[in-house]
Amino acid sequence: MNLHDLMNGFANKTILHSLPCTFVRGITDTSKNVQPGFLFVAIKGYKADGHSYIPDAIEKGAIAIVGEDDIPSLSVPYIRVNNSRQILGRLAKRFYKHPSSRKTIIGITGTNGKTTISYLLKHIFEQNGLSCALMGTIKNVINQKELSSFNTTPNVLVVNEFLVQSQDDVVIMEISSHGLAQYRLEGIQFDCCVFTNLSRDHLDYHGSMDQYFQAKAELFNKMKDHGTAVINIGDSWGEKLSAGLRKRGSRVCSVGAAPYADIRLEELLPQRAKVKVVDQQRKQTNIQFTMAGTHNLYNAVLTFAAARQLKLTNEQILPAIQKFSGVSGRFERLACKQGVTVIVDYAHTADGIFHCLRTAKQCGAKRIIHVFGFRGNRDEGKREEMIRVSAEWSDKYILTLDDLNSVPHNEMVESLVLLNERAGRRHGMVIPDRTEAIRYALDQSSEGDWIIVTGKGHEKYQQSYSLPTVCDKDTIMYLKDWKGRRQF
CATH class of the missing domain: 3.40.1390.10 (MurE/MurF, N-terminal domain)
Structure with a gap:
């Protein structure tokens, strides 16, 4: 040109x-x-x-x-x-000659649930013989090849080049608020856009919840003429988004427990990962998922709704949902001995922690030990709320280090101690070394206990700790298999 x-x-x-x-x-x-x-x-x-x-x-x-x-x-x-x-x-x-016009593209946005939904959608399409490209937090996949991911939503030039190179039938993209605010998706159009939920996060960047919402809502201005928005109206921000889109004449498929939802959740069995939904034609559908918890059932139903909007049938969708093997670092259960359950999860907001710990309760945890921390140079306003939620839903919490992001080590440790003292929680403590915090949690556990480690999920550590491990899962498996110690 x-x-x-x-x-x-x-x-x-x-x-x-x-x-x-x-x-x-x-x-x-x-x-x-x-x-x-x-x-x-x-x-x-x-x-x-x-x-x-x-x-x-x-x-x-x-x-x-x-x-x-x-x-x-x-x-x-x-x-x-x-x-x-x-x-x-x-x-x-x-x-690049408008590559998104030649592709079936799904965009997923919201504070929590994007990765689980993107992986589940990819699994459903592939189970039905369709090749699927993925652009997201954990990794990118194109033409059946895996590539590293550095940003949830990369530079707009990278996005266009990705779409040009992809020979896949479907492209699924996780969409971040930063990516939308910084025009990384300018000119990209979507066949289906999914809104999961919205809770406090990234206010160090956006300034307010309203501005955070407006950034997320921008995705729904990028739908193709025939595009559909799939929205969780069980979330108040989702309700607001749905109402605004319907008012301007956009196609919306709402999901929630409200009687007016297009796909209504009627019976939830979070501990059994099962839910019954009813559509506008009063047709009932039972969805059996593989990940426990109310939030994961919402993820499954949003995925079900999106797949339906893209013309897949129940017969194609439901068996695939039942075969889903889960996502690395997303309520990932690790096998441990002596009746102790260990979960690694990416939850890094108060809402994410709430859903994680509540799911453990729903699944019958005798006692919950929660290990988590805070990222340096990120929204500090959410930290006290994260501690409050952890104190309410766990029996013991351990504050530890997460990514420092250029914040001095001593400064972050002092912040953890101060936050714990301010919370006034007797069952909370600070162990700065993340691997030692996990070791302590394991040492304190007994049959029927659940240890929940949140914040990092699939991510590798950015700094060194006392153990020669690279991520939370690696640390847990190292301690579990270390000869000479109690076998967890």
Whole structure:
């Protein structure tokens, strides 16, 4: 595509007419990726300003620059815009010839449940002979090949390239609020969008729950004309979203216990992972899942609803749900001896912790020992609520370190001690070393106890601890199998 055609509609007429019909070989917003013939889009980042890298981009062969600053003269054409992030997505859509229009794409957003639903949907499609690409928190999968994931929702150029390269029948994407707020999905359109729930998280970035909600709701402005929104209206924010979408004429499939829900949850048996639902035609369906807990049953029903919207039948969906093997680090149960159950879960919000611990209670835990911590440089306002929920639903909690994210070790430890003292909980304690905290929980456990380790899930540790292990699951298995110690 030539530069004039690529910029048509994004540059004013005077600039547009002065642009040469030079062939554009690629687009990038990272100067180190510039090659001769590339268009460089300068973006004001949170740690660096792309405008300061314009000379480097030109030196490497950029044929034109797009940016927000008023720059008097350059040796290549400069197109000034109001929002470089947004324009980058629109340019990518045109350059890559609108790849989302040629794909069946599902987007899943919400505070909790995105990964479980994305994996379950992928499993359902594959059980029915359809190939499925995945872009999410744990990993990316394309053309049956696994790739590392660095962001839940990557850069808009990466998203477009992913869609162009995918030969899969269906593409499933976990959608983060950061990705939506930063225009990483600008120009991408979806066949089905799923809203799981909304609870406090990322307010260090968004500022308020309303702004957090508005960021999530932006996904539903990206549905194709025939697209459908599947929304959990058991969540008050989901109720608000559903009402707004119906008002403007969008197709909505609501899920919840309310009598007016399109798919109504009528009987929940969380400890048995079973639920009965009723649709608008009063047809009853029994769903047998493999993951216990009320929140996981909602995940299963939202998945069921999305698959139905994409024209799969009950006969195709229900057997697949029954065969689902679960997700790494999502209420993952690890086999331990002497009647002790250990769960590793990604829960990192008060709501996530509540659902985790309540599920353990529902499943008959005699005693619950909860190990968790807080990430450095993240929403500090949610920490006291996380402790309050843990104190209410566990018999003993152990505060420990999570990712420091540049916060000094001693500072984070002091914060844990202060938070525990402020909570005034006699059954709470602080063990900074995460592996030692898990060891202590195991040492204190007895038959019928459940140990719940939350916060990291599938993720690897970012710092070293006393044990030579790389993640929570690895630590538990190491302690379980360590000769010379009590076998858990």
